[in-house]
Amino acid sequence: MTDHEEQENPERKSLGGDLVLPIGAFLFTLYYFYTIIDVPRIAQVSAFFVGTILIFLLILLAVRIGREVKAGTADLRLGRLGEPRSFIPKRLALFALTLGFIFFVEWLGFTLTVFAFLSLAMLLLSGGKKKGLAFSIAGILALGGYLLFIVAFNTRFPAGPFEQLMEWLF
């Protein structure tokens, strides 16, 4: 639908986004049923009980959305899920940074990875402005987190070169 058409039907709801989670839930339920085919019957019953109710609810939702689409009061575009579009690149970049954070924390340890992630994510979200502030906050929080969680609480966070150096020094 073009922007012009959208202006003609301002009250029309976009319900495609509402189907994303139900489709995922439906596929997962089918996969779950597949994994319990060979399980003793007693162990199947409760999963079939809950899974069947879930599928029934999903059918109700599909019928409800189908009726609205048929009546012309809704369409199947993503709607709120894809909006605002201007934030999609930033959000995807933040997601990639988060994935990188999880991947590297095992090798670089808590302090260095938190510092790198916070600096890069803050620069990303601020559009590269206030670099000094971003690095300062990242440094203080990474070091503060190290002192609070690892030194004070003795929490077993992922250890890397920084934590090993500190352990060797003190």
Added chain:
Amino acid sequence: MEFDPGLFIGLFARTFTFWWLILPAIFLGLVVGAIPGFSAANTIIILLPMTLAMDPETGLIFMVALYASSRMGAGIPAILVNIPGTAGAAATPLDGYPMTKQGRGQQALAISFVSSVFGGLLATVITLLAMPWLSQLAFYLHSVEMIVIMLFGISLIATIAARDTLKGLIAGFFGLMIGYIGADVVYETPRGTFGFLELYDKVPLIPALVGLFAVSEAFFVIEGESILSKRGREAMQKAGWAGTIEGVRIALSKWWHIIWTSMIGLVIGVVPGAGAAIASFVAYQQSRTFSKTPELYGTGHVEGLIAPESANNGVTSGTLVPLLVIGIPGGATAAIMLVVLQYHGVTMGPDLFMDNPELAYGPFAAMAVTYFMMIFTIAPLARYMSRITVVSTIYMSPIIISFTLVGAFVPRQYMFDMYLALVFGVIGYIARKTGYHTAAILIGVILGPLLETYFLRVLKMSEGDIMVIFSSALGNVMWVALVICLATPYMLQRWRDRKAAA
């Protein structure tokens, strides 16, 4: 287990002499309660070498003080940034967070503190007085009744949390299916694990909590400059002590609400396994049902904040009842207390109240003293804590993501759990954007394993006959109540529509 005023007065007086231990435990509990992944249970485990070295009484006072204050701490991020510190605070943001967005964060915190303190204090005193009767409650609820309670819980939460009941139920039952992932407790067969060994032991709760609430929220809020509305920011910048004073005044004026919602928490807390999450949602639902202004719930309504906070603190003393009376811990923290007491050779059960009443009633005295001390130590901090909401999302989002993801790693120390938290973050983000409430999914994940365990138990006893779930008189009454509870909103709506059309 008879009431002896002299014993109680002496016990309270003695507990006050442990102020030097209770105060640090309060602040530690607040911090660990506020950070997802650092629950009271985890912290007590980390500090086991210290508590095991103490004598049983001192160790117990420390653990109880930490437990009670962590319950209150969990509500702080729930109100300020929409991230409950523990699952027990999952209902708190329903009205707490909208208050913060309106610039009433300080007032919301003060209301939460007063409700928590008085709710917890009252439940503790009632527990002390009604211990013999409360301890009987757990005996009436068997597996069949527990199945209905679980389904009742998920249906209530689904209908409360989401504005659209159908979407709420889908979210809740999807959560239950996720909670079914892992090896079953009887046959040890892996189901729905996608081949990941890390999921054989069920879906861990902390990564689910971190992902559904914290990570999804961090990705959600970057659209705005701050989590506060423009008017909210202006209100926050002008705020002095007035917000705290007004919050305390409002909460005290709702004293009756605090009393009855904390009693809901106490009764649910006595049932082993039910927990603070169910209690807070049930209290919220009951509060809305009996309210003259139910339409205001979810928009920053004071009673919608008081109900879950009073109830989840009412649970705290309730969970200790089955532990001390019949040796069955009502929750994770109570289970760790059991381990510590058993290490010291203390045997739980009715004999403990005859042989060592100071130790048996001691935890409740410690809890009451802790709540009393929290009135003066925590409430004044609301003004300063609420300042966090003016921090720009440019800084807030990355901080939330990095620290909570590492928190997801802490309980099991699997890197897998951080990836799992990210997956839950994506699910939570989609749920937020499309109106499927994240709290309903989380409660489903929590209740899934419990529901399955009770199901397996009754099916084993009945040799696979599913009709066993309708075999108990009390259970059948609960089934009817469940159907009425689900049908009533539709019936009322239809009645209103017809009335409006006429």
